[in-house]
Amino acid sequence: MNIVVCIKQVPDTKGGVKFNPDGTLDRASMLAIMNPDDKAGLEAALRLKDETGAKVTVVTMGLPKADDMLREALAMGADEAVLITDRRLGGADTWATSSTIAAGLKKLDYDLIITGRQAIDGDTAQVGPQIAEHLGLPVISYAEAIKVEGNSVIVQRQYEDRYHEIKAQMPCLITALAELNEPRYMTPGGIFDAFDKEVTVWGRDDLTDLDDANIGLAGSPTKIAKASDKVRKGAGEKVALDPKESVEYIVSKLKEKHVI
């Protein structure tokens, strides 16, 4: 079985968000990490590899420095890695990104494609289902458990108040939730080997099944009108009183605001 996992290198918005004195985001201080949902997807693929001997290929689209993340994936146990990188692909929205990645996936053998549900920088959750759409595959989003039975996958698909156990025929695409598992660490041997392995690099011209109208900033139907760092609501009052006074303070405010 061939499993392809799509992963993205993202700024660590969860761990180390820092602000400049003027309240804007200090991007320079942020670490680049493998997106958490994607890492869970990779772990799920590696567990299937452990069980069935599947071959696991990781694919990313990004800047050349995403090579670091691909080598992390190889050190975790992925067999092959592909980096899609080209200036002409930059500034892509989810339509252009998914069109580009789908064109790359068409060059690979796959029975199962796993993506993260969403990346922590964009938070859109759109690229996975849109890749499936471009490839004409069944999609199961929000996976919180995955197993393979013969030529089918059985996935626990999360909703707000329930889950569905869903069976799909392969080939298909699954989007993984970070809650799916606890990703493994790189092994020392794996790290050593990862730096000897070849990362396949594809530019725009390697993606033959892709129309120029669907790539990069120009090929993106959505356009940014403006973007700014969020101005957080100003702090109100802060008091440090003994418990009795604290209670009186809260009660007085609730009265003042006609809550009680």
Add this chain to the structure above:
Amino acid sequence: MSLEEYKGVAIFAQQVDNKLSSIAFELIGKAHELAADLGTDVTAVVLGKGIANLADELGEYGADKVVVIDDPALETYRTEPYAQALTAYINEYKPEIMLVGATAIGRDLGPTVSARVQTGLTADCTSLEIGDFPLQAREGQEQKHNQLLMTRPAFGGNTIATIACPDNRPQMATVRPGVMQKLDKVAGRKAEVINFNPEIKENNRFVEILNIVKNVATTVDIMDAKILVSGGRGVGSAENFKLLDDLAEVLGATVSCSRAVVDSGWKPKDLQVGQTGKTVRPNVYFAIGISGAIQHTAGMEESDIIIAINKDETAPIFDVADYGIVGDLNKIVPALTEALKAELANK
């Protein structure tokens, strides 16, 4: 495509178990504002099996038209038959704007349909308005009027971007639940009802639902609560949430929590407020023992009044709180409950 052919504001009226989701009414509320600016009307599109009766409720909440797609394949949400149905609606009726809730259903259906009809989709919007793109006229670029301007947080809530879709139709957005205002229900208000058969065809992309497992029902949806008493890691244990339960009972409030509490297994996920939980904006939000990471505050900072109790005076929750109390929740919360009991008994 000829953009001028596309007219009207449409919303996907999500139903689960043949009951309309709150987001359907929220989308109608926002769609009304947009339609007023554009001088057009609001269509609610409802998909399911045996759902014709839902059209009345959509009319009462303000839909001008309701398109009903009633098909056995649509009984329970599955991506492919729903995508076929909504795509067929868009191709047939050509709305200029198509809004979908940013729910676990909408965030699967939206991207699939937008890719199928080859248009853009803006995820998880928190504000929508009609305006010009580009916002200011620029030399050498046509400024288009009456565009949908879609505003959304990104970067874990640290940045805000406004996005347009000037050259493709429909302009599509998923909209975060709990943010847009419903209209008041008007009993007897009627929508024009249109039955539409999209001729759904089974293909390789149909999946089989083997089993549906519902979570143990929580009686109240935290998104509907007027007062939320929300606890974080600082509460210390599942047992200690009793303090919050007692306070909530006196105030007729609902208990909610932060992600740390769900991760620790103290409370179920449907009570979680924040980026990966629910967005709430009650009249009063008590943040008790919640440090206030941006992933949490993104889901509650629109609350009218925020009261934070935390022993760490540097906790970021104090940056968004209207009233911050530095102190021990184990002492303050029970005393507050008693004081409120006494206050309310005197009324």
